[in-house]
Amino acid sequence: MHPLDGATQLERLSADRLAGRTSPLYANLGGPFGGWTAAILMRAVLDDPRRQGAPVALTVNYCAAIADGGFEISCRERRTGKSTQHWSLELTQGERVAATASVVCGARRAVWTHHPATPPVIPPPENLPMFDAGGRSAWVEQYEFRFERGVIAFGGRGSKELQAPDSLLWMRDRPERPLDFVSLAALSDAFFIRAFVVRDQLVPVGTITLTTHFHTDEAGLATQGSHYLLGYATAHTFSGGFADQAAQLWGKNGLLATSTQVVWYRE
Amino acid sequence: MHPLDGATQLERLSADRLAGRTSPLYANLGGPFGGWTAAILMRAVLDDPRRQGAPVALTVNYCAAIADGGFEISCRERRTGKSTQHWSLELTQGERVAATASVVCGARRAVWTHHPATPPVIPPPENLPMFDAGGRSAWVEQYEFRFERGVIAFGGRGSKELQAPDSLLWMRDRPERPLDFVSLAALSDAFFIRAFVVRDQLVPVGTITLTTHFHTDEAGLATQGSHYLLGYATAHTFSGGFADQAAQLWGKNGLLATSTQVVWYRE
Numbered sequence: 001m002h003p004l005d006g007a008t009q010l011e012r013l014s015a016d017r018l019a020g021r022t023s024p025l026y027a028n029l030g031g032p033f034g035g036w037t038a039a040i041l042m043r044a045v046l047d048d049p050r051r052q053g054a055p056v057a058l059t060v061n062y063c064a065a066i067a068d069g070g071f072e073i074s075c076r077e078r079r080t081g082k083s084t085q086h087w088s089l090e091l092t093q094g095e096r097v098a099a100t101a102s103v104v105c106g107a108r109r110a111v112w113t114h115h116p117a118t119p120p121v122i123p124p125p126e127n128l129p130m131f132d133a134g135g136r137s138a139w140v141e142q143y144e145f146r147f148e149r150g151v152i153a154f155g156g157r158g159s160k161e162l163q164a165p166d167s168l169l170w171m172r173d174r175p176e177r178p179l180d181f182v183s184l185a186a187l188s189d190a191f192f193i194r195a196f197v198v199r200d201q202l203v204p205v206g207t208i209t210l211t212t213h214f215h216t217d218e219a220g221l222a223t224q225g226s227h228y229l230l231g232y233a234t235a236h237t238f239s240g241g242f243a244d245q246a247a248q249l250w251g252k253n254g255l256l257a258t259s260t261q262v263v264w265y266r267e
Numbered sequence: 268m269h270p271l272d273g274a275t276q277l278e279r280l281s282a283d284r285l286a287g288r289t290s291p292l293y294a295n296l297g298g299p300f301g302g303w304t305a306a307i308l309m310r311a312v313l314d315d316p317r318r319q320g321a322p323v324a325l326t327v328n329y330c331a332a333i334a335d336g337g338f339e340i341s342c343r344e345r346r347t348g349k350s351t352q353h354w355s356l357e358l359t360q361g362e363r364v365a366a367t368a369s370v371v372c373g374a375r376r377a378v379w380t381h382h383p384a385t386p387p388v389i390p391p392p393e394n395l396p397m398f399d400a401g402g403r404s405a406w407v408e409q410y411e412f413r414f415e416r417g418v419i420a421f422g423g424r425g426s427k428e429l430q431a432p433d434s435l436l437w438m439r440d441r442p443e444r445p446l447d448f449v450s451l452a453a454l455s456d457a458f459f460i461r462a463f464v465v466r467d468q469l470v471p472v473g474t475i476t477l478t479t480h481f482h483t484d485e486a487g488l489a490t491q492g493s494h495y496l497l498g499y500a501t502a503h504t505f506s507g508g509f510a511d512q513a514a515q516l517w518g519k520n521g522l523l524a525t526s527t528q529v530v531w532y533r534e
Contacts, residue, residue: 063346079330108507240375
């Protein structure tokens, strides 16, 4: 079993409730990697027998640190229409709400299609070095990252000058794993925090909300398989303790997902 | 009373429930303007005595058409931490869930601030013509739009060729109204649907989810007052019946909000 599948297993308690456990493999400082949280909430909807269509949008609100150990997820179908289906979720530990989320599903159809955006230019993956965090972060070990630009200084401050806010890289699960909506949800949060890139150092931060829009369906995921994704992330503003991030994830046949998030930073 | 304030009045039924009514002033085809829905959900949180901090993020999921008339909003505080506060909302008509939403609030602080993004270049508002929808749309009458590019053909098809997906314009409430988070939430959905711009005609569409991130606080809003906002919107992809939109709203002193949405289109 792939580490991501082992780390996102859920046990069904009732029609609307599931139980799971955190995994040390996807640990971050002070709780799990936010992409893992996105992935397990996505898993809850994907596994639900009431689901119709494929995920189109996911919003995760990170309310509180998730403690190591067990948790429950409530997964409520709120509305199923002709074209879309809406889900509301909460991840709780006892009385504490650690995350809220919404998922929208929809069925893509053979209608007018148009792709005005074009992917950034990047050398092939084999021409870029594999990122090595030196074992400092569990979740980072679960990914291959090959940066063209916007890499972070994991082991200390690299530069005293502010850097550009964008990163361009190849990324995929390690070991390789055929792409699905669980891994795509996780990958949409797998860009390093923009404040780390701009300030070229690690500073106290936490993602507080993540929204990912999916632009493909199961057929598109099957075409992608376990090929590298081309990732691009940037930030517009770091303002009074809250920063944004906007990201694109491109596959071999086009745009797979776009994602935005807000990150709290302390200083 | 400004039309937006009249159209977003809420009556408190209990600590967690409010009642309101749709307004013909912000009507769209087949239900209210989605920006009005965003605004009234934002109003519910802003008016709540439990609120701490200013809005940082809003996600609205448009589950079903809202019928003209009354509705109720449930507004639940899910988690209040040291830095952020998380809210979950639902707008219902009887048993039908018409919209779900989440709002994250936070208090900005005097910490490191950095603004890597720069606003698009546009001529001053007085040099651009006022958009005139010819009375065809109620909600459009509630706004001043002055387009530099990416205007839509409201009265029929203008071109047989696909157009660029982006729009650049000045925008504000009509009549003028000092900016607050209610109006900023509405303005974040006041860009015309990207499919209308690209195809240069009106086609059957509906916004299914909207996420807006706010990059200012009450002091920043007071500085903005009733000045025009500079709006920019674009789309990356129109894929099998679902398109995206990414937008920026700039004020006289910087970026006020960024917003993304997914739009369903029929053909």
